[in-house]
Amino acid sequence: MAAAHVTISGLADRLGLSKASVSYALNGRPGVSEETRARVLALADELGWHPSSSARALSRARSDAIGIVLRRDPSLLGAEPYYMSLLAGVEAELATTGQSLLLRMVGPDGGQDSAAYRRWSAERRVDGVMLFDIAVRDPRPALLDDLGIEFVVHGNRDDVAPGHVLLYDADEDARLLVEHVADLGHRSLLHVSGPDEFEHELERRDAIARHARVHGIRVAAVASDYSMDAGDRLVGERLGEDQEPFAVVTSNDLLALGAQEAVARVARRDVAVASWDDSLLCRLGSRPITALDRFPEEQGRRATRMLLDRLQRSDAPALRARRSVLVPRATSVPAP
Template structure:
């Protein structure tokens, strides 16, 4: 429908935010001359708004101070997979530990496709249900950054986004942990080291697989047999079965998370094989139960609860208009050797007494 003669459609703060490539909160702060905005950014926003014909109104000024007092987190996975993934439950607990002491709440949704994810993002923004989003588990050509820009929302990214937009970004480096895993197994005589990787549409999973292959080559070892899986126990069981049916059979398997590693250990035991006497096992995440298994699971420890706390703190600052020029580094993952890794052909555990319960 065309506009009535003589009437001009009002330019909204969300329109300016989209055109300027920033959040609605940042536009509000800049146009209302509030602190916390770099002068160069304020000038860019004001220039964009003026070019679009934006004019302030009393109603707009009143609405600029209104908030949903909520942040959003949308998972593209199944509810069953989410329920069994301690990484994400710990991340949410960390987020909630900060939000519970503020006026903010956490709004979560679980969707099963990229299309449903886009709908969820737009609904949360258009309904005014959230002031910002947490973006985790980054993917190649991740569409979510375009969605938050389109919606004019603040966000915090757990991993490097396609471009820096003044929003907080949490990063860490897995390189040393992966190098330590490969060195630990190579020093114990393993030459057939297989890998149960995460989904290869996931940036971190793809990079981790490439890192494993690179460090194997540094030790003069062949590229590993590998299977992409989905981080679930069922996926770990299926991937382990495939690897055990290969020829030659691996002497060690490294997994993309502890849940798949634990499921893989059950498959190994069901075939009359022993861990670590016949096959060594390494997980990733260091979930609570890992150190209490028999044998205790060698794994890589991460800090999802602490990451969640920091992500919430930084996102609240971004919602208040603070800009972030540089990534925020968090503690790097660290390899923890335990009893599930041993020397080839001897069954000798690869960890000392002190590390078995570390």
């Protein structure tokens, strides 16, 4: 291969790497191991590869923006206090650096988020992105790696994207909730989760079941769409079928609010309700709802800090989310 014809694609083919990985290595950017970087630089030196002046200019270009694509119905986002608080944390951290946030909402249908990342990459719109709601066999980490976009995942398993995950402890959250239910004397629990396409919902479901077995609590799990209507409907169905006391654990505050509406409608005094997310919605009304405070604004700050650190150096240490705190309220109803 003559030096004049050496390209990043040619180097990638010879080394069996993606073009993005070769570009990272050549431009001194994070995203590849030091061993890979050394291999790329050695072959480039051997073949006499040199970047063009235009390529050097592009490699130095920074957008000073980070991106978030949320697979959420835009009409529902304003009703989800968790994400509003998390985004407030992101913005607060970015304000200290002079960077900006590019936010897209694409709805729950698959594929639109990947198209947004490709467009951002082609237009050099963002320096990095944050991922939420990781799906089973989620293609996004691999896609972002191939596109050469730095990213951080908000999740509870590091093996989704080793080194890129801001970890929170779903097992510890489940333990707090189940032990509270057990302390109230309940031996039956309805777990109303979010969609089972999400990794974190499957992890939560397994963790709830695991801790419930320790306390001899029977668990019925049902998936939903995070809406207040779903919480009302699913808990209402259980109330119509079961006159025995039980506890409800929901995956977010809107589901818990719907669950509490269903309980209040039939004036049941033996049903406890607890939410995996705390918010102002859980604190208002005649019967404030027991909830886990997961400090979403601080989560947003830490995820942003981790991403900015990774943009500076690929071996920046991963961060962890703050441990959740259970806040008992009026819906912590003991079993008779």
